[in-house]
Amino acid sequence: MMRRYASDVYRLPDFLASTCKLVRAFSTSYATLTSSSEETIHPENTDSKTNSDSILTDSFGRFHNYLRISLTERCNLRCHYCMPAEGVELTPTSHLLSQEEIIRLGAIFVSSGVTKIRLTGGEPTVRKDLDDICLRLSGLNGVETISMTSNGVVLSKKLPRLKECGLNALNISLDTLVPAKFEFMTRRKGMERVLESIYAAVDIGFDPVKVNCVVMRGINDDEICDFVELTRNKPINVRFIEFMPFDGNVWNFKKLVPYAEMMDKVKQRYKDIRRLRDHPSDTAKNFKIEGHCGKISFITSMTEHFCAGCTRLRLLADGNFKVCLFGTSEVSLREPIRAGVDDLGLKQIIGDAVKRKKAKHAGMFEIAKTANRPMIHIGG
Ligand code: SAM
Ligand code: SF4
Numbered sequence: 044m045m046r047r048y049a050s051d052v053y054r055l056p057d058f059l060a061s062t063c064k065l066v067r068a069f070s071t072s073y074a075t076l077t078s079s080s081e082e083t084i085h086p087e088n089t090d091s092k093t094n095s096d097s098i099l100t101d102s103f104g105r106f107h108n109y110l111r112i113s114l115t116e117r118c119n120l121r122c123h124y125c126m127p128a129e130g131v132e133l134t135p136t137s138h139l140l141s142q143e144e145i146i147r148l149g150a151i152f153v154s155s156g157v158t159k160i161r162l163t164g165g166e167p168t169v170r171k172d173l174d175d176i177c178l179r180l181s182g183l184n185g186v187e188t189i190s191m192t193s194n195g196v197v198l199s200k201k202l203p204r205l206k207e208c209g210l211n212a213l214n215i216s217l218d219t220l221v222p223a224k225f226e227f228m229t230r231r232k233g234m235e236r237v238l239e240s241i242y243a244a245v246d247i248g249f250d251p252v253k254v255n256c257v258v259m260r261g262i263n264d265d266e267i268c269d270f271v272e273l274t275r276n277k278p279i280n281v282r283f284i285e286f287m288p289f290d291g292n293v294w295n296f297k298k299l300v301p302y303a304e305m306m307d308k309v310k311q312r313y314k315d316i317r318r319l320r321d322h323p324s325d326t327a328k329n330f331k332i333e334g335h336c337g338k339i340s341f342i343t344s345m346t347e348h349f350c351a352g353c354t355r356l357r358l359l360a361d362g363n364f365k366v367c368l369f370g371t372s373e374v375s376l377r378e379p380i381r382a383g384v385d386d387l388g389l390k391q392i393i394g395d396a397v398k399r400k401k402a403k404h405a406g407m408f409e410i411a412k413t414a415n416r417p418m419i420h421i422g423g
Contacts, residue, residue, distance in 0.1 A: 097156045098394030101366075103402050105353060109324070110157045112145060113360045113422030114176065115165035120194050121230035122218075124257055125418040127291025134361045142172050144380055146179045148358060151386055151393070157356075159188040163422040165360065168197050174208045181209025188212050192255065192423055195240035196233045202240070202247050214253040214282075215241050219263045220270070228262065241279065251280040251337055255423075258300045259286050267305055268312045274337030282327055284342040287369075288411040289418040296408070302328070302343040309339065324354040344368075350403035357422060366396055369404040371415055 094106035101107070116133050118126065140148070149160065160180055167173055181189045190212035191205070198215065217237045219225050225234035244252040254273065258264050270281045283305050288294030310316060315333035326349050327340035343349070350367075357365040362377025374396045379389060404410060415421075 094156060098390050099152075099156050099356070099397055101397050101400040103400075105351075105400075106156065107354050107356045107366075107397065108157050109159045109161070109354045110149070110152045110356050110358060111161045111163055111422055112149065112180075112358045113164050113420075114145070114162055114167045114170045114173065115139075116360050116420055117169050118164065118166040118194070118419060119169060119196050119231065120166065120233070122194075122257075123228055123230070124259065124286055124292050124294075125289070125423075126230075127417055129291070131291070131417050131419055138362075138377065139360050140358075140362045140377060142176055142179075144362065144377065145176060145358075147380070147386075148362075148376055148389070149180050150183055151389055152356070152358075153183045153185045155390065155393070156185075158185060159190065160186060162189070162191040165419055165422065166194050166196075167191055168193050168201060173201070174204055177205055177208040177210050181211075190214065192216065193240075194229075195237035196231075197236070198240040199236070199243040202243055206247060206249075211249075212253075213244050213249045214255050215244065216255040216257075217241065218256050218259075219266055221266070224263065241273075242277075245277050245279065250278045252278065253280045253282055255282050255284055257284045257286055258305060259298050260300050261298070264300045264305075264308075267308045271309060271313065271332065271335075271339055274332065274335045274339055276336055279337040280329075280340060281337070282340040282342055285345040287344055287418075288407065288415075289421070290415055291417045294411050296411075299345060299407075301346045302341045303346070305341060324352050325349075345407045348404060356397070359421060364393060364396055365421065366400040367404060368421065369410045369415065370401065371413060372396075372399065 094100050095104070097106060099107040116131065116139075162173070162177065164170075170176070177189055180186060188211055189209050191210055192214040193216070195215040195217065215237065217234070218228050219234070222232070222234045225237075226232050241252055241254060254270070256263070256270055258267065267283065270283070273279050274281055285302060286294065286299045313332045316330050317333075319329040319331055319338065321327070321329055326344070327342050329338055329340045331338050353367075355368075357368065358376070359365060359373070362375055362380070363373040364376050365373050374392060376389060376392065379392060384392075405413065
């Protein structure tokens with residue numbers, strides 16, 4: 044039986060009236076960017092002797108060693124940018140991957156070269172067998188990192204056990220430091236509990252604790268420097284994320300705060316800031332502010348995409364496999380598993396899908412017009 048979330052409709056505040064000028068100026072610079080740099084595939088992520096024949100190497104030579112597994116479509120928050128106001132249709136439980144199926148697929152990916160797994164959702168902490176999944180995935184031969192992205196609402200008490208089970212990297216999402224705004228953005232209360240989880244994660248030794256902050260114009264763009272302050276005395280890496288379009292999140296260019304603009308705000312306050320050397324597969328542009336213990340980063344998926352160095356693949360909670368966050372094609376791995384296909388057959392399906400991966404996403408304006416699933420179904 045299909046279930047629906049209750050619909051919680053809030054209106055976003057009105058946005059600045061004078062955005063037309065900004066749109067024109069930005070379109071020009073975006074066109075320049077796309078024409079100059081997008082076709083390049085990172086040399087560090089092209090055919091190497093060891094990876095060129097892997098099923099996880101695509102037709103552009105990109106080797107994918109990073110798998111994101113969405114553990115659930117459910118969530119205890121209702122963020123505007125992720126969950127449509129009318130809620131989402133939940134996949135029937137019988138069509139979601141069981142723990143055994145997750146581990147079997149995880150093992151197939153790891154034996155093909157995946158070294159990093161991120162658990163996401165929905166909200167992964169709502170899944171009761173999260174500890175066991177973590178423990179079993181971290182025990183797979185070849186896994187180096189088990190990370191998780193969580194909204195932090197019910198995380199703090201679970202952290203010690205998760206760490207014991209092999210969780211060794213953590214992102215916690217928080218978009219505002221103002222409780223009333225948190226309630227507006229997530230349609231639920233809980234900001235203090237998220238902060239508590241962030242500090243608990245620092246105390247227990249996650250280093251860095253990454254804090255994901257989606258920046259939206261007129262909503263939280265006035266808090267950028269307040270977030271930078273979180274990095275002053277603690278090993279926190281605040282990651283400012285450009286607002287991305289997904290089905291049902293009413294994306295609109297006017298709500299996007301481009302990386303360049305966020306950076307300007309930071310530079311006005313913090314003069315002594317320097318760019319750090321990024322890893323080729325890094326989705327983030329990383330910066331250090333002199334005297335701060337942590338760092339700040341920008342995820343510029345919209346204005347300066349990083350498709351050329353992409354190493355990411357996604358397994359959704361319903362068992363669909365997605366090779367690009369913004370791509371519309373998905374292939375079911377649940378169906379062949381349940382039809383009795385063996386590991387070799389599953390590898391064939393995975394490899395074929397990876398080979399079909401495109402060189403880059405279609406650009407934000409095209410993505411915004413194309414049907415994709417809501418983010419909560421895909422997993423960030
Ligand atoms: N529930 C967990 C959480 O919120 O951290 C994990 C799932 S959530 C879909 C993963 C990440 O995607 C979060 O950091 C969230 O802020 C980000 N995200 C969701 N929708 C987004 C959007 N439209 N644009 C940019 N980031 C988004
Ligand atoms: Fe839930 Fe995370 Fe989506 Fe917010 S961003 S609705 S916390 S899944």
